Amino acid sequence: MLEIKNLSKKYRGSNKKAIDNVNITIEDGDIYGFIGPNGAGKSTTIKCVVGILDFTDGEIIFDGESIKDNPINSKQKMAYVPDNPDLYEHLSGIGYLNFICDIYGVGNEKNELIHKYSGLFNIEKDLANPIKSYSHGMKQKIALIAAFIHKPKLLILDEPFVGLDPKATHDLKEILKELCQDGTMIFFSSHVLEIVEKFCNKIAIIKDGRIVASGKTEDVKGSGSLEDTFMDLFDEK
């Protein structure tokens, strides 16, 4: 379980909190969608959870312990794909995946998993080429495979569908479902409301750094569509 409790973050030099008293609980079996307009605080929340950003107030409890108490232990059990993955461009795709497997101690299953995911994403033939020669979507696929491959307890994705072609979008959803069934909790931000509505069992909506709705998808969206709910919340008129 991941508990984000009363989390606030103010960036240095800013007089306003980027996120303010954010509370989100993610349980085993959840595929949790995180939505809100540009600048609302999704990436800031995510970066606090994965330990990239320090936070001003609140706490984050993952698997029973604060992520600040034992950050290495928490990070070993998490995977994070940022909205714009920064990969080692001089490495080949296979070199990068092997490197990640070595860091996380992926053993015998390594080759089987690389074959499985790169085959699904149709980039097996590109694995020997340097990452700098990849398109945006191909880089995104390598970053995703690197996240799946060590079977994290918590998978956090910041706008994972951006740049993926329709088949890869479909395959990513299938892979996420499979990982979820195998016990991975999934938390992702997205602007694609149709996917979030159909795919996530829980949703949080953030506005100006504050959570304005959260919980089970059917409760958050009510009788209309998620887009209707979103428009109602963000229509300034």
Ligand SMILES: Nc1ncnc2c1ncn2[C@@H]1O[C@H](COP(=O)(O)OP(=O)(O)OP(=O)(O)O)[C@@H](O)[C@H]1O
């Ligand atoms: N490094 C930074 N320094 C100062 N302020 C920042 C920094 N990064 C983000 N912010 C501010 O924090 C707020 C939340 O930004 P954040 O990137 O979390 O939004 P977001 O919901 O991920 O938006 P988007 O949908 O555009 O990705 C914004 O007001 C933004 O200007």
Ligand SMILES: [Mg+2]
């Ligand atoms: Mg963002």
